[in-house]
Amino acid sequence: QIDSARLWGSIHETAQFGATAKGGVRRLTLSAEDKLVRDWFRKACEDAGLEVHTDALGSQFGLRKGRDMSKPPVGIGSHLDTQPTGGKYDGILGTLGALEVIRTLNDAGIETEAPICVVNWTNEEGSRFAPAMMASAAYVGDFTTDDILSRKDADGTTVGQALDGIGYRGDKPVGFQKLGSFVELHIEQGPILEAEGKTIGVVDSGQGVLWYDGKISGFESHAGSTPMPLRRDALATLSEIVLAMEAIARKYGPKAVGTIGEAVIANPSRNVIPGEIAFTMDCRSADGAIMDALDRDLRSAIAEIAARRKVEVKIDLVWRKPPTHFDPKLIAAVENAAKTLGYSSRRITSGAGHDACNLNTIMPAAMVFVPCKDGISHNELEDATQPDCAAGTNVLMHTVLAIAGV
Amino acid sequence: QIDSARLWGSIHETAQFGATAKGGVRRLTLSAEDKLVRDWFRKACEDAGLEVHTDALGSQFGLRKGRDMSKPPVGIGSHLDTQPTGGKYDGILGTLGALEVIRTLNDAGIETEAPICVVNWTNEEGSRFAPAMMASAAYVGDFTTDDILSRKDADGTTVGQALDGIGYRGDKPVGFQKLGSFVELHIEQGPILEAEGKTIGVVDSGQGVLWYDGKISGFESHAGSTPMPLRRDALATLSEIVLAMEAIARKYGPKAVGTIGEAVIANPSRNVIPGEIAFTMDCRSADGAIMDALDRDLRSAIAEIAARRKVEVKIDLVWRKPPTHFDPKLIAAVENAAKTLGYSSRRITSGAGHDACNLNTIMPAAMVFVPCKDGISHNELEDATQPDCAAGTNVLMHTVLAIAGV
Numbered sequence: 089q090i091d092s093a094r095l096w097g098s099i100h101e102t103a104q105f106g107a108t109a110k111g112g113v114r115r116l117t118l119s120a121e122d123k124l125v126r127d128w129f130r131k132a133c134e135d136a137g138l139e140v141h142t143d144a145l146g147s148q149f150g151l152r153k154g155r156d157m158s159k160p161p162v163g164i165g166s167h168l169d170t171q172p173t174g175g176k177y178d179g180i181l182g183t184l185g186a187l188e189v190i191r192t193l194n195d196a197g198i199e200t201e202a203p204i205c206v207v208n209w210t211n212e213e214g215s216r217f218a219p220a221m222m223a224s225a226a227y228v229g230d231f232t233t234d235d236i237l238s239r240k241d242a243d244g245t246t247v248g249q250a251l252d253g254i255g256y257r258g259d260k261p262v263g264f265q266k267l268g269s270f271v272e273l274h275i276e277q278g279p280i281l282e283a284e285g286k287t288i289g290v291v292d293s294g295q296g297v298l299w300y301d302g303k304i305s306g307f308e309s310h311a312g313s314t315p316m317p318l319r320r321d322a323l324a325t326l327s328e329i330v331l332a333m334e335a336i337a338r339k340y341g342p343k344a345v346g347t348i349g350e351a352v353i354a355n356p357s358r359n360v361i362p363g364e365i366a367f368t369m370d371c372r373s374a375d376g377a378i379m380d381a382l383d384r385d386l387r388s389a390i391a392e393i394a395a396r397r398k399v400e401v402k403i404d405l406v407w408r409k410p411p412t413h414f415d416p417k418l419i420a421a422v423e424n425a426a427k428t429l430g431y432s433s434r435r436i437t438s439g440a441g442h443d444a445c446n447l448n449t450i451m452p453a454a455m456v457f458v459p460c461k462d463g464i465s466h467n468e469l470e471d472a473t474q475p476d477c478a479a480g481t482n483v484l485m486h487t488v489l490a491i492a493g494v
Numbered sequence: 495q496i497d498s499a500r501l502w503g504s505i506h507e508t509a510q511f512g513a514t515a516k517g518g519v520r521r522l523t524l525s526a527e528d529k530l531v532r533d534w535f536r537k538a539c540e541d542a543g544l545e546v547h548t549d550a551l552g553s554q555f556g557l558r559k560g561r562d563m564s565k566p567p568v569g570i571g572s573h574l575d576t577q578p579t580g581g582k583y584d585g586i587l588g589t590l591g592a593l594e595v596i597r598t599l600n601d602a603g604i605e606t607e608a609p610i611c612v613v614n615w616t617n618e619e620g621s622r623f624a625p626a627m628m629a630s631a632a633y634v635g636d637f638t639t640d641d642i643l644s645r646k647d648a649d650g651t652t653v654g655q656a657l658d659g660i661g662y663r664g665d666k667p668v669g670f671q672k673l674g675s676f677v678e679l680h681i682e683q684g685p686i687l688e689a690e691g692k693t694i695g696v697v698d699s700g701q702g703v704l705w706y707d708g709k710i711s712g713f714e715s716h717a718g719s720t721p722m723p724l725r726r727d728a729l730a731t732l733s734e735i736v737l738a739m740e741a742i743a744r745k746y747g748p749k750a751v752g753t754i755g756e757a758v759i760a761n762p763s764r765n766v767i768p769g770e771i772a773f774t775m776d777c778r779s780a781d782g783a784i785m786d787a788l789d790r791d792l793r794s795a796i797a798e799i800a801a802r803r804k805v806e807v808k809i810d811l812v813w814r815k816p817p818t819h820f821d822p823k824l825i826a827a828v829e830n831a832a833k834t835l836g837y838s839s840r841r842i843t844s845g846a847g848h849d850a851c852n853l854n855t856i857m858p859a860a861m862v863f864v865p866c867k868d869g870i871s872h873n874e875l876e877d878a879t880q881p882d883c884a885a886g887t888n889v890l891m892h893t894v895l896a897i898a899g900v
């Protein structure tokens with residue numbers, strides 16, 4: 089059994105790095121706050137006897153030796169970055185839970201056959217730089233390191249510049265740390281476990297993701313003197329796109345979701361009809377055929393709206409992550425750990441993307457979910473209970489012991 | 495006849511202060527660019543022999559003596575500020591046209607009975623600070639000077655701070671310069687004169703304006719893991735409001751227009767359902783009863799949308815300017831000047847608001863319109879021809895001579 093109070097203490101101690109007035113955390117990847125939590129994490133890993141290295145994209149790897157160093161390590165961990173208005177648990181539970189597993193094994197003097205590697209992946213959230221789960225995507229070879237280093241945030245700062253800015257461009261190449269498998273603990277970020285009174289979600293699959301950048305070019309003109317029929321209003325166009333996206337996602341519901349999270353009017357003014365808007369779209373489904381249908385329906389709806397309103401709309405698919413099907417043996421190991429420990433559990437699909445979904449493309453991976461209050465995440469009110477966090481961490485530990493061998 | 499080349503030269507010389515790559519002007523009120531054009535204008539007025547004063551809200555007044563100084567001056571002028579993506583003529587033609595009238599009278603050695611006062615009103619556009627036509631509204635007593643000085647832009651800078659920032663908080667109290675009447679030359683900012691091949695618009699009325707500040711409070715949550723039916727999406731709510739506003743304005747069309755020009759998502763992120771949006775609304779009609787109907791329809795549509803989406807929407811009417819009916823005698827003077835000079839003309843309603851609309855509430859006022867290309871305004875592509883600008887300035891001069899007496 090892990091030390092529930094120590095885990096809880098770590099979560100709340102690190103929540104100070106970027107704490108918001110509403111009780112959440114604002115710790116965008118590679119920000120000053122992210123540097124603080126990374127420094128804390130490195131020291132905590134070193135204090136736990138791990139050998140810590142940082143790769144060229146800033147991901148932190150803390151290695152605990154195994155009896156058989158020819159075996160690839162079992163990877164555990166998640167991320168410490170948050171959304172602009174994020175919570176205290178998303179990613180953090182999985183990373184500090186992994187640290188707690190190491191501390192517990194140390195205290196109990198337990199050695200494992202295979203080594204264990206604790207990981208803090210850079211930019212899981214995808215809020216400052218696209219795509220999400222950027223560093224683990226480069227790790228599995230979906231993108232080159234140089235490509236990722238050149239990605240820009242809204243202010244034009246590149247990943248490379250941001251890494252240098254906080255001193256976290258590591259000296260190890262991406263992929264330097266081989267892993268044999270990966271297990272990630274996370275809050276569910278959805279309402280199912282809580283609603284069904286289950287403690288553990290045994291994650292068997294994850295939704296695929298489509299991310300688009302969009303741009304609407306209408307025509308700026310005077311709000312008072314331009315007759316309604318002559319307008320080419322970029323905001324009215326966006327409004328139709330938002331509602332079309334909602335209708336399309338509902339059509340495939342509950343097997344799909346669709347969101348427009350960002351929309352910025354260029355040079356906005358009260359008495360000017362908006363002429364140009366940049367926006368983003370996020371569509372998901374656990375079913376690849378539905379993902380294709382979402383893409384097709386969305387493109388045709390947008391084409392119709394643009395033509396009717398005599399406005400240009402460009403959309404650019406910037407990221408496509410297929411649905412994830414986790415490794416059956418690892419899924420069984422998680423399920424078995426939950427059963428052995430006496431926690432109620434159910435199989436579940438992840439609505440959110442996770443680094444484990446990337447790792448699963450090149451190695452066996454799995455995930456452990458615990459409930460979060462009202463399914464709320466990506467919100468400062470995100471909440472989870474101490475017993476549930478401890479339960480998930482216990483399941484993580486027992487799963488790791490089963491994989492690594494004692 | 496005014497000097498068409500000199501007028502054209504002034505318009506293009508001052509267009510350098512805030513010139514944009516697309517051939518427009520970005521000269522927000524009380525900005526560094528606005529200071530440059532104000533300095534230029536003051537010097538040009540002084541060179542033309544005018545006595546120049548600035549009032550506590552930065553409006554510039556250049557007085558040309560009349561034979562009978564007991565008579566109140568005839569005011570002419572407009573504004574030199576622009577929209578963020580504005581053109582070279584909106585306001586500028588009327589201000590530099592007024593200067594050109596003075597220069598022409600000087601060259602011809604013409605004295606008038608009543609004095610003439612050239613005016614550059616502060617913040618006509620209303621883009622940086624609300625409301626539009628702010629300084630002339632204070633001049634006619636719609637707002638106190640202190641109220642206006644405390645208005646803030648989006649960055650929290652007050653009008654008072656902005657005035658001090660460019661050294662244009664004048665030593666004269668607002669209203670220090672009495673005027674007996676006011677005539678404003680302006681581009682039409684709409685498509686009618688051009689479409690009908692008329693050179694002069696004799697403006698007999700102006701639309702009333704309703705400006706609102708709005709705020710939507712939904713609930714931020716995860717774009718991937720929040721099922722569609724559980725969402726309280728602030729952007730989807732805004733989208734319905736935008737389309738409702740459009741439908742309501744069309745219902746009263748062509749007698750009404752409605753626009754949402756500004757909308758800002760708080761803490762936007764690709765994978766977060768928008769939780770909070772601040773927006774503005776602008777509705778207009780030349781018919782007071784339709785203005786009331788717009789307000790009523792809009793409020794009930796918004797209440798329905800908010801209730802159905804379980805989202806809070808607050809709207810706050812920040813400005814209500816009733817429709818304008820210009821002075822019949824001055825309207826006739828403008829019409830007569832056009833006829834005498836041999837220009838085709840028609841009566842017209844102004845779709846935009848103007849300082850003349852404010853002045854009309856306490857003195858006889860009128861306006862002269864000239865065509866602008868494709869009716870485009872509040873756009874960098876705004877355009878007007880040199881002959882039309884000269885024609886309008888000639889009509890302005892002859893109207894002024896008729897009112898002031900030779």
Ligand SMILES: NC(=O)NCCC(=O)O
Pocket residue numbers: 178212213214220221277439440441442716718765
């Ligand atoms: N787990 C999580 O919130 N990931 C962020 C990436 C995404 O799914 O949008």
Ligand SMILES: NC(=O)NCCC(=O)O
Pocket residue numbers: 310312359584618619620626627683845846847848
């Ligand atoms: N003439 C003009 O563009 N005025 C700006 C104020 C408004 O009508 O919105």
